[in-house]
Amino acid sequence: MAQVLYITAHPHNETQSYSMAVGKAFIDTYKEAHPNDTIVHLDLYKENIPHIDADVFSGWGKLQSGQSFDALSAEEQAKVIRLNELSDQFVSADKYVFVTPLWNLSYPPVMKAYIDSVAVAGKTFKYTEKGPIGLLADKKALHIQARGGFYSEGPAAQIEMGHRHLTVMMNFFGIPTVEGLFVEGHNAMPDKAQEIKENAIARAKDLAHTF
Numbered sequence: 001m002a003q004v005l006y007i008t009a010h011p012h013n014e015t016q017s018y019s020m021a022v023g024k025a026f027i028d029t030y031k032e033a034h035p036n037d038t039i040v041h042l043d044l045y046k047e048n049i050p051h052i053d054a055d056v057f058s059g060w061g062k063l064q065s066g067q068s069f070d071a072l073s074a075e076e077q078a079k080v081i082r083l084n085e086l087s088d089q090f091v092s093a094d095k096y097v098f099v100t101p102l103w104n105l106s107y108p109p110v111m112k113a114y115i116d117s118v119a120v121a122g123k124t125f126k127y128t129e130k131g132p133i134g135l136l137a138d139k140k141a142l143h144i145q146a147r148g149g150f151y152s153e154g155p156a157a158q159i160e161m162g163h164r165h166l167t168v169m170m171n172f173f174g175i176p177t178v179e180g181l182f183v184e185g186h187n188a189m190p191d192k193a194q195e196i197k198e199n200a201i202a203r204a205k206d207l208a209h210t211f
Contacts, residue, residue, distance in 0.1 A: 001036045002094040009044045009100045009111040018183045018197055019146035023099035025201040026144060026181070029208035030097075040093070044110045049086070050079040052116050083117050090118040095140050095211065096170075100162060102147040107162035115169050124173040134174020141170050141178045142211055144204065148187025181207060 006027050014021040031039060050056060059076030063069065069077065090096075100107040118124055125134050143166055151160040167178045183200040186193035 001038065002034070003038045003040065003092060004030070004095045004097060005090065005093040006039055006041045006097045007044065007099065007111075007114065008041070009098070009108045009114070011045050011108075017101065017146065018186060018200070019099050019101050019144055021197060022146070022181065022183055022200045022204045023097070023144045026142075026204035026208050027097065029205040030211065033209045040089070042114075044108075044114055048082055049110055049113045049117060050082050051113050053079075055079050056083065083120075086114070086117045087120045087123050091123050091136070093139070095142075096175075097142045097144065097211075098166060099144045102145055102151065102160065102162055105159055105161050106165065107145070111162075112165075115166070119169065119172075132172065134172055136170075137174040137176070139173075139175050140211070141166075141175050142181065142207070143167075143178050144181045144183075146183040146186070148185070150184050150188060152182060152184060179207070179211070 006023070008020065008023060010017045010020050012020060014024040027039065027041075030037075055073070055075045056079050059072045059080040062071050062076070063080070072080065098111070100111055106112075121127060121132075124136055125132050143163055145163055147160070149156065151157055163178070163180055163182075170178045181200065181204060183196060186196045189196070
């Protein structure tokens with residue numbers, strides 16, 4: 001039995017968002033195909049995802065200097081505890097499914113904040129004399145991303161930074177590959193938008209059986 005983190009970063013649901021519609025098709029089919037797996041949905045727009053801010057640095061600094069947890073302010077304690085919860089949850093999972101739109105060549109900032117929250121030395125990677133080494137080599141990841149234009153090939157592929165950043169970070173954590181399921185061109189070709197969506201949903205359902 002595997003634990004799957006289904007991580008969505010979109011303010012809209014599947015009735016308004018192409019990425020969320022494809023993500024829902026994937027996860028619903030996955031549940032049917034893998035009934036013994038545990039699926040945890042993290043809606044990043046509804047979750048408490050602390051930014052790495054002055055409170056966090058101050059709290060970490062106090063703990064690293066040997067001060068007790070009680071020495072932290074209420075704000076520092078709350079943020080440090082939540083960051084620990086998020087990173088522990090991430091490490092305990094076996095599979096990750098990220099669902100995002102392409103916004104301004106990347107993904108929503110809450111996804112970056114979430115990645116920051118789980119990028120923890122000693123949990124997802126470690127430092128060695130030969131450089132950092134990822135600790136999650138036995139995990140796997142999928143990224144479902146809707147893109148109104150076309151970014152998979154040609155010059156546009158070099159300026160897309162959402163999937164590229166996610167891939168780099170997962171590789172940094174030791175996960176060798178991030179499968180990509182992209183919904184592309186529905187804004188560029190509005191007359192084919194429904195066909196593009198339906199084809200992506202069909203691919204998502206197929207992939208759900210083998211992921």
